[in-house]
Amino acid sequence: MKASVWLMGLAVAGMLAACSKNDAFEDVNNVDLNNQTAGAVAGTAGDPTSPVYFQQAVGDRVFFLVDQSTLNDDARTTLDAQASWLLQNTDYVATIEGHADEQGTREYNVALGERRANAAREYLISRGVAGNRLKIVSYGKERPVEICSVESCYAKNRRAVTVLAAGLTG
Amino acid sequence: MMRLVQSFLIAAVTALILPLAGYAQGPLRIEITDGVIEPLPYAVPDFVPASPAAAEYGKSLARVVASDLSGTGLFREIPASAHVSTVSDFGAPVQFADWKTINAQALITGAVSLSGDRLTVQFRVYDVFSGAEIGSGLQFAGTTDGWRRMAHKVADTVYARLTGESAYFDSRVVFVSETGPKNDRAKRLAIMDYDGANVQYLTDSTALVLAPRFSPSGDRVLYTSYETGFPRIYVMDVGRAQRKVLDTQEGSMSFAPRFSPDGNTVVFSQAQGGNTDIYALNLASGQRIRLTNAPSIETAPSFSPDGSQIVFESDRSGGQQLYIMPASGGEARRISSGAGRYGTPVWSPRGDLIAFTKQNKGRFHIGVMRTDGTGERLLTASFLDEGPTWAPNGRVIMFTRESQGADGRATLYSVDVSGRNLKPVSTPDGASDPAWSPLQR
Known part of the structure; x- marks a missing residue:
């Protein structure tokens, strides 16, 4: 599995492979999500229970100001919708990936990304999502989605992305 | 009196001890404390081969x-094209007049013999103007595949004799080799000679790797890998390319590892619940101690050479700043005080300075300050410089420079602690996160 596919938060199928070594996800490693091939998000946007709906209609990511991990109104609105979706679609667990822009040192950005991912996770928990459904990981500045070196790109890279995986069984 | 050499150095900032003819023997010596503006001219003719088969080695060693x-x-070679005499017999008296004519201050002569796959290298260093040998002749022997190391050892000896300081040529650098665009970058661990030769890869690029660090003896490397999907610290035996995960806390993210000077302890950062603190892990006992306990980000710990203190970065005051605490944890004192943000502190192997990354007004700098925070000097400036590492003698710093924009690429650079001699280090692909080894034995 190519790392970049799932790291960009686009592939639920990819996420399964990526999480294969993480104990909380062990039960679900073999779930085949709608026979999707790697690189595509499972389901269709028309199906409100599908990961692609979550990604596109609900919104899978929230953004942060420079050096901040505070959730603004837009972020809370998005996370409210994510929480509602997760509460209705209990078959899914999620890993929240925290990211930073390139304007910072490597180690600090790993720590900062963790702060951001944790802020999103705490908010989802405050809205009723069970903590054991939500993992976090930080990529620091290692996985930008936008590659220009100006604020318009940086703003999109300072993010926390909620990546779904087929969830807790039983 | 102060012969020609003086004109090559800045008299105001460099002291120069010169032997005078007829006086007691004193070495040709350059003082490198404040950086040398005019390098000292020297000649190093091809080493004299004992047989035709050794001739190529004789040329390559000298190069x-x-x-x-x-x-x-610090030194400037007078090229062979300017030489007026050749050295064809290592044992014969040196024709100093021929080297004075071309103004070579120092002359290095050598001989090389080849027996099977075994090379023997002999060399001498001369102060041309006093006509005296500096130190005495030395001999290194080894297998032919180690010929570059033998050349580095010759150069280390010459450097030490001419500067009075230990050198750094027979050393290696572990780093992260980078390929692919910014939004799909593949990274793998690599190791090379300090000058970019002999690159070997230690990991493949299936998992993101960050910030390798050498053990004090150079046999092991700590690094952070995402191979489980989460950042964890690994320790690799460089010789055997075997690695194992460090016993940090399961379910947390750990990164920014560094060895203690005795190699028995690893300090690192652990992030959990939105908070990053610094921990120490005793490798023998497995005992883990929390060294900081604050709601802010504490990371990038680096030991003092005597192992008694740790410098680290924290944003407890708002932005990233540098702090020093006892190696056992406890109260920390802030040492950075200028404008901007300070990160990635690294204690000099000499103990006198701390190198850091500074971010100010949208620019990045590599800088140094004394351990009490005074004497801050910025050595570089660019769109993105970060992650300094010290040469074993504390005179040179290597770091990552990343260029701007969609085609941005990471390159290794080195710079003298004086701020002079900034230059890229050649690597096959992009390269970041260098860590300099100790001198090899």
């Missing part, structure tokens, strides 16, 4: 010695 010495910016 690597010259590359090492001239690469410091």
Whole structure:
């Protein structure tokens, strides 16, 4: 599995492979999500229970100001919708990936990304999502989605992305 | 009195001890404390081969010695095309007049013999103007595949004799080799000679890897890998390319590891619940101690050479700043005080300075300050410089420079602690996160 596919938060199928070594996800490693091939998000946007709906209609990511991990109104609105979706679609667990822009040192950005991912996770928990459904990981500045070196790109890279995986069984 | 050499140095900032004819023997010596503006001219003719089969080694050895010495910016080679005499017999008296004519201050002569796959290298260093040998002749022997190391050892000896300081040529650098665009970058661990030769890859690029660090003896490397999907610290035996995960806390993210000077302890950062703190792990006992306990980000710990203190970065005051605490944890004192943000502190192997990354007004700098925070000097400036590492003698710093924009690429650079001699280090692909090894034995 190519790392970049799932790291960009686009592939639920990819996420399964990526999480294969993480104990909380062990039960679900073999779930085949709608026979999707790697690189595509499972389901269709028309199906409100599908990961692609979550990604596109609900919104899978929230953004942060420079050096901040505070959730603004837009972020809370998005996370409210994510929480509602997760509460209705209990078959899914999620890993929240925290990211930073390139304007910072490597180690600090790993720590900062963790702060951001944790802020999103705490908010989802405050809205009723069970903590054991939500993992976090930080990529620091290692996985930008936008590659220009100006604020318009940086703003999109300072993010926390909620990546779904087929969830807790039983 | 102060003969020609003086004109090559800045009299105001460099002291120069010169032997005078008829006086007690004193060495040709350059003082490198404040950086040398005019490098000292020297000649290093091809080493004299004992047989035709050794001739190529004789040329190559001399070339690597010259590359090492001239690469410091402290020495300038007078090319063979300007030589008026050749050295064809290592044992014969040196024709000093011929080297004075071309103004070579120092002369390095050598001989090389080849027996099977075994090379023997002999060399001498002369102060041309006093006509005296500096130190005495030395001999290194080894297998032919180690010929570059033998050249580095020759250059290390010459450097030490001419500067009075230990050198750094027979050393290696572990780093992260980078390929692919910014939004799909593949990274793998690599190791090379300090000058970019002999690159070997230690991991494949299936998992993101960050910030390798050498053990004090150079046999092991700590690094952070995402191979489980989460950042964890690994320790690799460089010789065997075997690695194991460090016993940090399961379910947390751990990164920014560094060895203690005795190699028995690893300090690192652990992030959990939105908070990053610094921990120490005793490798023998497995005991883990929390060294900081604050709601802010504490990371990038680096030991003092005597192992008694740790410098680290924290944003407890709002932005990233540098702090020093006892190696056992406890109260920390802030040492950075200028404008901007300070990160990635690294204690100099000499103990006198701390190198850091500074971010100010949208620019990045590599800088140094004394351990009490005074004497801050910025050595570089660019769109993105970060992650300094010290040469084993504390005179040179290597770091990552990343260029701007969609085609941005990471390159290794080195710079003298004086701020002079900034130059890229050649690597096959993009490269970041260098860590300099100790001198090899």
